[in-house]
Amino acid sequence: MDFEKIKTFLSVSRNKTFSDAALELHLAQTTVSHRIKSLEEEVDLQLFERGKGRKEVILTPIGEEFYKISEEWLRLENEVQFLRTQGLLLSLIVGSVDSLNSFLFQNTYFQLSNNSNIKLQIKTLHSGEIYSEVEKRHIDIGFSLKNRAHSNVIVDKFFQSPMVVIKSSENIDSISTIIHPKDLDTQNEVFLPWGEEYISWHAYWWDPLSISRVNMDNSNILLKLLENKEKWAIVPKFIAEGVSSKYKIFELVDRPPDYVVYKLTHKSPTTLSNQAIDYFIKCYQENLG
Template identity: 35%
Template sequence: MNLSEIETFLTIVNTKSISRTADLLFLSQPTVSHRLTSLENELGFPLVVRNKGYKQVELTPKGTDFIVIAERWMSLWKETLELKRNQETLLLKIGCTDSLNIAVFAPLYDKLLQDHTRLDLNIQSHHSSELYGLLGEHNIDIGLVYHKLHYKNIITEKLFEEKLYLIQSAAPSVPSAKVHTDELDPSTELFLSWDDNFQIWHDRWFSSVSRPHIAADTITLLDRLWKKEENWMIAPVSVISELSRYRPLFISELKNPPPARICYKIRHRYPKTTSKHAVEFFEHALEEFLKTPFPSFTFGEVWSPAENR
């Protein structure tokens, strides 16, 4: 087996298409087919079912079983390359959602860099579902997500959960400590889908014919676009704390609250040996970091940046 054959097979697994694999790897379709056949000859069993007229590639049972071995083979190859570079510093690749990076873990990253001068960080922001794929291919060493998905080689561990509240400007349209969603105007909402459970809850309580004033996928963008006094948002505690550093907020509980948002740590069942020490540094620092509780708010009052310093 060689690198090109394994890479070609794993790309076929992801694309389920010979032509799409050829496009992604900048190869001709006959070259892709030759590599696949060569790998099958070396293994002594077929990896794909060859049905004429079918555009989508289907794996044989042994082909499905071979995916795990192929992924480990690629991982070992990447580790070998890293060892050859003989770097004196450690590199940790962290994958995280945007809101977690900005509102929760930025201080942790800062402390890690201060405490471990030999540690370099590669921090990537992606959606939770994308992070599982990146971790499965060893493109990140550890992930922090808001979705619990089931992947064969990924271990998921719950870290914490946080409640969501209503936030308005310092001159709120609904100045109450407790508010029902029926009292809110959907046309002035600032919306970010925090996780699947929140999306389901939101779809239930807000009419499908109405739409938010602004929908985005980063809290930084929503903060920059929050210009109107009548705008409001439903957000988790960590995000509220982050936004309140820059603007006064009127915080209310919801009479029909959304489910709490749960954060998970994900790691590969077969981690890279080259990142072992860096991951250990991170997990120890993470454990200590999470001992500090989230801030508590007084509902029905304005929470100002001065109070949050």
């Protein structure tokens, strides 16, 4: 069986069109069409329903069954190919949102990078795209702020943190560590979109059309901006506690929804991928303290 044909079949099945599959595979659309036709002739099965004027293609009932078999074929082929090229070296590709890569997993990545038996690759992705990257096996384990039902992805709650306000501790004389949302000036806010539920909470307290003058989606530069003593931000408490020597932490009277992280893995991981994922979790747990 030609595994390039199998990969093409899986891509067309996911993307629903030959053109989108061609873009994903960096192939000409005619090449994709030829591979699918050749595959159907080889297995003597009609895998897709086609109709005149219909842009999308859908799997036939037997095509749906063939999809399951193809995923397993590809998984086995990938495992064999990895053994050929890497031997017993474990490879781990982690895909996560920026805030976790920057603040939560730093010690874990440091430990993994010092293990000569692990080949580590770290990707910073948006929550939504992490699901498709896990399904395509482009990453072994993902961490998203979105909880979605997905046919080929196992979703588990991984981490949870309350949200707090942080401001520069310079010139803050207040003894109270509790603050009301209405006492915060949004003109001085450094706003980060901490997930869909948080954005809804934020819109309840402040007009979403007139929110902060600083609106960003990269937490790496957050702390630099907060050096301005007038600026403030709402962040997960685990981030605030990591910088508590320079910033004062305030609890909110009406707390936002917790910052919740979901762990994503493929339903049919390879044996070596499972080993690498288990080692990642082990390192993470060792670094919790």
